[in-house]
Amino acid sequence: MVYDALVTCLATVGFRLLAAATDGYRVVLSRAELDAGDRHPMRPLLWRNFRWLVTLLLLVVSAIGVEAQRPPIVAAASDLQFALDSVARRFTADTGERVELVFGSSGTLTRQVVEGAPFELFLSADESYVEKLSAAGLTRDSGVLYAVGRIVIFAPRGSPLAVDDQLAGLGRLLSSGGVKRFAIANPEHAPYGRAAEAALRARNLWQPLQPALVLGENISQAAQFAVAGDAAGGILAYSLVLAPALRDRGTFALLPESLHPPLRQRMVLLKRAGATTERFYQYLRQPAARETLRQFGFAVPPQ
Amino acid sequence: MDWSALQVSLSLGLGTIAVLLPFGIWLGRLLAVREFRGKLLVEALVTVPLVLPPTVLGFYLLVTFGARSPLGEAFTAFAGQSLAFSFQGLLLASAIANIPFVVQPIQRGFEAIPSDVREAAACCGLTPWQRFWQIELPLAWPGILTAAILAFAHTLGEFGVVLMVGGSIPGETRTLSVAIYDRMQAFDDRGAGIMAAALLAIAITALILTTALSRRAVPRRG
Numbered sequence: 056m057v058y059d060a061l062v063t064c065l066a067t068v069g070f071r072l073l074a075a076a077t078d079g080y081r082v083v084l085s086r087a088e089l090d091a092g093d094r095h096p097m098r099p100l101l102w103r104n105f106r107w108l109v110t111l112l113l114l115v116v117s118a119i120g121v122e123a124q125r126p127p128i129v130a131a132a133s134d135l136q137f138a139l140d141s142v143a144r145r146f147t148a149d150t151g152e153r154v155e156l157v158f159g160s161s162g163t164l165t166r167q168v169v170e171g172a173p174f175e176l177f178l179s180a181d182e183s184y185v186e187k188l189s190a191a192g193l194t195r196d197s198g199v200l201y202a203v204g205r206i207v208i209f210a211p212r213g214s215p216l217a218v219d220d221q222l223a224g225l226g227r228l229l230s231s232g233g234v235k236r237f238a239i240a241n242p243e244h245a246p247y248g249r250a251a252e253a254a255l256r257a258r259n260l261w262q263p264l265q266p267a268l269v270l271g272e273n274i275s276q277a278a279q280f281a282v283a284g285d286a287a288g289g290i291l292a293y294s295l296v297l298a299p300a301l302r303d304r305g306t307f308a309l310l311p312e313s314l315h316p317p318l319r320q321r322m323v324l325l326k327r328a329g330a331t332t333e334r335f336y337q338y339l340r341q342p343a344a345r346e347t348l349r350q351f352g353f354a355v356p357p358q
Numbered sequence: 359m360d361w362s363a364l365q366v367s368l369s370l371g372l373g374t375i376a377v378l379l380p381f382g383i384w385l386g387r388l389l390a391v392r393e394f395r396g397k398l399l400v401e402a403l404v405t406v407p408l409v410l411p412p413t414v415l416g417f418y419l420l421v422t423f424g425a426r427s428p429l430g431e432a433f434t435a436f437a438g439q440s441l442a443f444s445f446q447g448l449l450l451a452s453a454i455a456n457i458p459f460v461v462q463p464i465q466r467g468f469e470a471i472p473s474d475v476r477e478a479a480a481c482c483g484l485t486p487w488q489r490f491w492q493i494e495l496p497l498a499w500p501g502i503l504t505a506a507i508l509a510f511a512h513t514l515g516e517f518g519v520v521l522m523v524g525g526s527i528p529g530e531t532r533t534l535s536v537a538i539y540d541r542m543q544a545f546d547d548r549g550a551g552i553m554a555a556a557l558l559a560i561a562i563t564a565l566i567l568t569t570a571l572s573r574r575a576v577p578r579r580g
Contacts, residue, residue, distance in 0.1 A: 125529050136544055155528045158543070167525045171425030171440030275543035300545035 126153040127332045128173060130164045132180035132320065133240075133273035134204055134247055137298035138351035139178065142344045143335075150338070152331045160273035162244025168193055168325060175332035178322040180204060180274075181246035185321040198323025201339060202353035206250050206315065207296050209281055210288035211305040218288070218308040222258045228287060229260065234267045238280035238289030246318055247274040251290035253315035281305075293352035320353075359552050362529040363537035366445070370533060371510040374452045378460045382505055386464030387494070391476075408458040416522025419451050423523075443525045448533075451519045459512050460505040467501015468494065503571050511564040514557060 131139050136158050147153050157174070159167075165184040168174055169191065177194075178201065179185045185198045208225060210216035215233050217224030228234050239255075240248030248270065255261040267287075271277030274292045281289030282304050296307045324336055338344055345355045389401060407415065423430045423441040434440045441447040471494060479489045495502075517535045524531030526540060534553055541550035 128527055133543065140544075157526055157528070158540070159526070167443060169425065170420055170442045171430065171434060172443040172525050173439065173527065173530075273543070279543055279545070298545075 126155050127175040127329055127335075128155045128157055129176045129178070129332065129335065130157050130159070130168070130172070130174040131178040132161045132164070132246070133158045133275040134180050134292035134294050134320075135178055136275050136295065137300065138294050138348055138353070141351075142339065142347050145343065145347070146335055146338050150334065152334065154331065154335050158273070158275065160240065160245035160248075162246075163273070166244075173327065174325055175328040176322065176324055176336055178320065179246075180318060180320050181249075182319045182321045184246075185323045188325075189323065193326055195324040195326065195328060198321045199340070200319055200356050201322050202320045202348050202355055204247070204250075204318035204320055205293040205312070205352055205354070206247060206254065206290055206310050206318070207293050207307040208288060208310060209278075209291045209296055209301075209305055209307040211282045211286065214287050214305065216287045218306050220308045220310055222254070222260060222310070225264075225288075226258065226260055229263050229267075234264070234287045236269050236280070236284065236286040237264055237267045238269045238271060238277045238286050238291075240274040240277040241270040241272060245271070245273050245277075247290075247292050248277070250315040250318055254290060254310055257314045297350075297352045359556065360532070360534070360537045360541075360549070363532050363534045363553070364556065366529065366532060367514050367534040369445070370448055370452055371513040373449050374456050374509050374513045375506045377449065377453045378456055378509055379502070379506060382457075382460035382464045383495075383502065386461050386501070386505075387468045387490075387498075389461070389465045390468030404461045405458050407455050412455065412516065412518025413522060415451060415455060416519045419447070419454075419519070419523050423447060423450075442523050443527060443531060445530050448520060448524050448531050451523050452513050452516060455516060455519055456509040456512055459508040463501045463505040463508065464498065465501075467498035467504075470501070471497045500571075504568055507564050507568040511561055514560060 129139075129143075139156060143154055143156055154176075157164075161179040161181060161184045164172075164174070164177060165179070165188060168177060168188055177185065177188070182200070185194070188194050189197045208216075208218045208220075208222060210218050216228050225234070225237075239251035242248035242252040252261060255264060269277075269280050269286065271280050274295065277289055278291050278295050278301060280286055281291060282301070288305070290310070291301075291307070293309060295301055296305075322336070322339065324332065328336070340358065348355050385400075385404070389397065389404075420442055421427060423433065425431070425434060425440045425442065430440055430442065437446075441450065475493065475497070476489065479493045484492065514533075515535060516533070517539070520531065520533050520536050521539070524533070524536065526532045526536050532540070534557055538550045538553045538557075541547075541553065
């Protein structure tokens with residue numbers, strides 16, 4: 056690419072210039088040393104420091120110029136933090152190929168795709184973001200539905216919150232003033248936050264809960280908030296609380312699908328997708344990967 | 359320990375020094391020795407990144423260099439990748455964020471040189487270039503060193519801008535501080551702890567290094 060060539064050229068030119076400059080400098084210094092004997096102890100010291108800095112800087116400049124071959128990057132909604140990690144590890148074991156996973160809220164990741172982030176595959180936690188990207192012409196096609204997500208109410212160990220599928224315990228604790236903090240993902244850009252808001256609204260808890268709400272940037276951070284500090288609990292992704300990292304940290308109850316619009320999770324290949332990513336995309340639709348998703352609490356739609 | 363994150367962080371820190379030090383020496387010296395109209399404005403502008411929330415900087419960089427902006431499109435057409443979410447983009451953001459950390463110590467360094475030293479050098483027949491290399495630069499060295507180490511340490515700790523224009527891409531824009539954030543969200547407290555300790559160690563080392571080197575660089579009388 057033009058750019059790589061240019062960087063290499065610049066690095067080389069910079070190299071030469073700096074080398075020439077410091078070389079001349081050294082000559083001048085040594086003459087000064089000869090003239091001055093030991094009376095200017097600072098100059099050689101300066102040169103020592105300078106040489107050290109120049110060497111480091113040259114190393115960096117040359118390192119920046121070199122483009123490393125990296126595995127393709129897959130962007131995924133945070134509810135997949137543990138499930139997709141497990142699938143990707145098995146993909147590597149089976150095929151010897153690697154993909155890098157980047158997690159975030161679906162809204163944030165969508166924005167990053169729009170701004171030109173180098174992702175090759177995007178697994179959203181809801182359909183609307185994929186449709187938006189597809190309409191903007193940033194995707195290969197309209198993608199496929201790979202899972203339907205569920206939400207749970209979660210109470211960390213030691214919390215006074217009693218969890219149940221109708222949020223009755225939350226209502227009781229709220230009216231007794233016992234809810235100091237309650238974590239959900241930010242509904243503005245996290246689909247799981249929107250599902251949590253819908254469920255709370257359906258049980259008329261959204262307004263009374265306002266002063267206690269803490270919003271995670273994505274559903275993983277909401278989970279972090281729910282187990283940390285003085286939070287009474289939170290509404291989290293089923294796929295996260297089933298993972299070993301969270302399973303033993305509290306109790307949870309699965310909320311019925313009637314409480315919120317379905318979390319129809321769609322994935323789509325982005326324009327720059329390469330062969331490895333295509334194979335990973337196919338791998339995700341194989342029985343083994345679907346079984347893993349099922350184990351993490353997702354409903355997997357028929358092919 | 360996420361080694362690629364450490365590598366990104368170190369490259370970013372050193373890259374920032376490489377980009378900013380020549381500029382800082384030029385501007386710092388200019389501000390120290392010259393009087394010119396608009397100097398106050400320049401000094402104020404240099405300080406702006408110090409008080410600017412990193413998200414504001416991130417916002418403007420995305421607006422300016424995102425894939426949909428004219429500048430971003432031009433860069434993408436030229437480089438084949440967008441400046442946002444690339445190492446080069448981070449480097450640009452980091453260079454802007456670090457301007458005050460570099461320019462101010464260097465300016466103090468040049469200001470500390472008595473003007474009669476400069477005049478004496480001129481009287482001895484040294485050309486301006488020789489004066490700069492042989493007299494001023496050695497005397498301003500402690501300030502330059504402080505600037506380099508401050509910029510390095512500050513870049514390692516940068517988080518807001520990196521999160522906004524970087525997007526946590528492994529080996530490219532996932533710095534150590536962002537990797538800690540990611541590890542926490544993956545409930546990997548141990549991984550986050552190791553990296554936090556590494557950053558703490560680097561920060562302390564950098565500060566000890568500045569103190570020690572600037573002490574040694576003070577000219578001895580004899």
